[in-house]
Amino acid sequence: MIVKLSVKGLHFSYGSAEILRDVNLDIRDGQVVSIVGPNGSGKSTLIKCIDRILNPSKGEVIVDRQKVSGMKQMELARMIAYVPQNSLRVFPNTVFDVVLMGRRPHLGWREEARDEQKVWEVLGLLGIEDLALSLFTELSGGQQQKVLIARALAQETGVILLDEPTSNLDVWHQIDVMEILRTLVRSQDLTAIIAIHDLNTAARYSDTIIMMKGGKIFAAGRPEDVLTSENLAAVYGIHARVRNYDDIPHVIPLKQIPRKRGRV
Numbered sequence: 001m002i003v004k005l006s007v008k009g010l011h012f013s014y015g016s017a018e019i020l021r022d023v024n025l026d027i028r029d030g031q032v033v034s035i036v037g038p039n040g041s042g043k044s045t046l047i048k049c050i051d052r053i054l055n056p057s058k059g060e061v062i063v064d065r066q067k068v069s070g071m072k073q074m075e076l077a078r079m080i081a082y083v084p085q086n087s088l089r090v091f092p093n094t095v096f097d098v099v100l101m102g103r104r105p106h107l108g109w110r111e112e113a114r115d116e117q118k119v120w121e122v123l124g125l126l127g128i129e130d131l132a133l134s135l136f137t138e139l140s141g142g143q144q145q146k147v148l149i150a151r152a153l154a155q156e157t158g159v160i161l162l163d164e165p166t167s168n169l170d171v172w173h174q175i176d177v178m179e180i181l182r183t184l185v186r187s188q189d190l191t192a193i194i195a196i197h198d199l200n201t202a203a204r205y206s207d208t209i210i211m212m213k214g215g216k217i218f219a220a221g222r223p224e225d226v227l228t229s230e231n232l233a234a235v236y237g238i239h240a241r242v243r244n245y246d247d248i249p250h251v252i253p254l255k256q257i258p259r260k261r262g263r264v
């Protein structure tokens with residue numbers, strides 16, 4: 001097994017609040033890995049620690065046998081791309097220029113024809129060439145989400161982290177994005193790590209599902225081993241049925257297990 005990315009004994013705190021506790025992962029090359037878990041369970045925090053947007057208080061992230069903590073920024077950007085959950089930064093730029101930003105780790109002093117060609121290639125892959133000259137700020141939420149995915153793919157990294165990449169997409173575009181990611185993972189040895197709430201999409205497209213609860217990994221493995229009624233009860237506090245369809249587990253949430261109302 002070739003390990004692409006390891007997380008070893010990772011802890012992260014915001015002030016005195018410990019958010020991630022002893023997270024350990026070995027992710028193989030060429031896999032689609034989904035991270036699931038309730039709101040606030042630490043999915044985005046883990047993804048940000050992997051991409052060094054946040055600094056863990058303890059532990060290490062290792063990509064291609066190199067510690068992320070010791071890398072130069074551009075070196076890291078050639079290895080890991082990141083699609084944020086919320087794009088707070090507003091780009092008053094054209095879609096073409098936003099996607100071209102993904103080429104920055106590869107650019108020399110001048111834009112090369114190859115970089116522009118790569119931008120057109122990913123815009124084509126995601127079916128958004130016709131938006132190339134539109135302003136990013138004037139797009140719908142779903143269109144913006146596809147542009148940010150395009151930007152990350154233009155970065156041509158071995159690892160892509162996507163934080164809820166399908167949350168603003170209609171079902172057609174959800175399937176489109178997940179199919180594209182799976183195809184790239186299979187054909188180019190890309191490793192995709194995706195935080196996602198839709199358990200059935202996660203089951204259909206993932207080789208591995210990581211289920212988080214309270215800043216820890218509660219379960220990890222094949223979808224059929226992780227998405228069990230017992231785990232769904234323990235992690236989400238719901239009664240659910242799990243049924244196979246197309247040999248893929250499908251979760252049918254039935255009702256909440258009574259509890260004191262928790263915070264979201």
Ligand SMILES: Nc1ncnc2c1ncn2[C@@H]1O[C@H](COP(=O)(O)OP(=O)(O)OP(=O)(O)O)[C@@H](O)[C@H]1O
Nearest residue numbers: 014019037038039040041042043044045046085195
């Ligand atoms: N900037 C911050 N300052 C303090 N606490 C934070 C900050 N960002 C997140 N947290 C806390 O860290 C915990 C984990 O948050 P995180 O965003 O990783 O959850 P998540 O699993 O991605 O949730 P969601 O499904 O809602 O996106 C939460 O309890 C949250 O309140």
Ligand SMILES: [Mg+2]
Nearest residue numbers: 043044085195
């Ligand atoms: Mg999140």
